[in-house]
Amino acid sequence: MPRPAPADAEVRRAVAPVIAYPDDSLPAPDLPLYRAAMAGARKVDEVRIPPREGRCFRVPRGQLFRILSVEGPQVGDLNLWNAADLSERFYSGKTRALHGTHLTAGDRMWSAFPHLRPMATIVEDTLDWYGTDAYGGRVHDVIGTRCDPYTHALLSEGGAYHHCCHSNLTRALAAETGLSPAEAEGHVHDVLNVFMCTGFTRETGQYFMKASPVRPGDHLDFFAEIDLLGALSACPGGDCSAEHSSDAAACHPLVVQVFEPADGALAGWTPPERNAYDRSHGA
Numbered sequence: 446m447p448r449p450a451p452a453d454a455e456v457r458r459a460v461a462p463v464i465a466y467p468d469d470s471l472p473a474p475d476l477p478l479y480r481a482a483m484a485g486a487r488k489v490d491e492v493r494i495p496p497r498e499g500r501c502f503r504v505p506r507g508q509l510f511r512i513l514s515v516e517g518p519q520v521g522d523l524n525l526w527n528a529a530d531l532s533e534r535f536y537s538g539k540t541r542a543l544h545g546t547h548l549t550a551g552d553r554m555w556s557a558f559p560h561l562r563p564m565a566t567i568v569e570d571t572l573d574w575y576g577t578d579a580y581g582g583r584v585h586d587v588i589g590t591r592c593d594p595y596t597h598a599l600l601s602e603g604g605a606y607h608h609c610c611h612s613n614l615t616r617a618l619a620a621e622t623g624l625s626p627a628e629a630e631g632h633v634h635d636v637l638n639v640f641m642c643t644g645f646t647r648e649t650g651q652y653f654m655k656a657s658p659v660r661p662g663d664h665l666d667f668f669a670e671i672d673l674l675g676a677l678s679a680c681p682g683g684d685c686s687a688e689h690s691s692d693a694a695a696c697h698p699l700v701v702q703v704f705e706p707a708d709g710a711l712a713g714w715t716p717p718e719r720n721a722y723d724r725s726h727g728a
């Protein structure tokens with residue numbers, strides 16, 4: 446039972462919130478430039494991610510990549526690293542603080558400390574029409590972490606399941622880099638949940654998921670701000686309408702396509718520098 450509320454409880458609750466990181470204090474990406482670059486780009490690579498598996502892909506800075514829904518509704522779990530330095534990786538928590546719980550066009554995927562710079566910018570989101578549904582659900586979250594065999598072991602009596610996104614990403618990174626699975630696992634991090642529809646229940650604040658509205662042909666396009674190594678898992682949850690961490694859900698492949706802009710299409714763009722803080726921490 447919660448304790449009795451103090452006399453001024455309603456006054457305290459009525460204080461209006463302030464946005465922690467207002468949008469207008471972040472340098473805005475040049476979306477028209479990126480979109481024009483994509484419009485004139487040619488496809489230079491394509492990677493197909495089988496259901497319940499993960500695959501890596503590489504995107505040089507200044508190129509774009511598309512995560513494409515094919516065959517049926519399917520959620521993807523995305524990790525990004527600096528291709529030359531695995532210690533610079535996507536920072537889900539700070540990205541959430543800067544842009545909110547779910548990402549769309551114009552938002553960026555930021556790298557971890559001490560780098561804290563944009564790794565990729567979302568250029569196009571064909572599910573941007575979805576907005577917020579009656580349950581508070583939105584698409585492409587940075588609040589879930591990734592399905593994993595440890596939480597599965599914690600919550601169920603079933604045996605080990607090896608095709609959670611965490612394990613799929615681990616195997617994909619190991620195969621790409623030559624690291625052992627145990628070494629690769631340490632580089633796998635909280636994801637961008639591509640196409641996943643999620644939120645928090647208003648009454649209890651619990652994390653929920655529901656059937657993704659994604660359909661074949663839908664895509665999320667990104668501009669690579671730095672040289673990227675990416676890994677994408679086609680979640681064993683399929684459209685995440687019921688459960689994950691098992692082979693019960695209908696699952697479909699995902700496709701990653703890499704595009705190279707035409708010469709001169711990025712005139713005026715410069716890659717982001719590492720963060721300007723000197724790392725002395727006042728010591």
Ligand SMILES: [Zn+2]
Nearest residue numbers: 592610680681
């Ligand atoms: Zn998953």
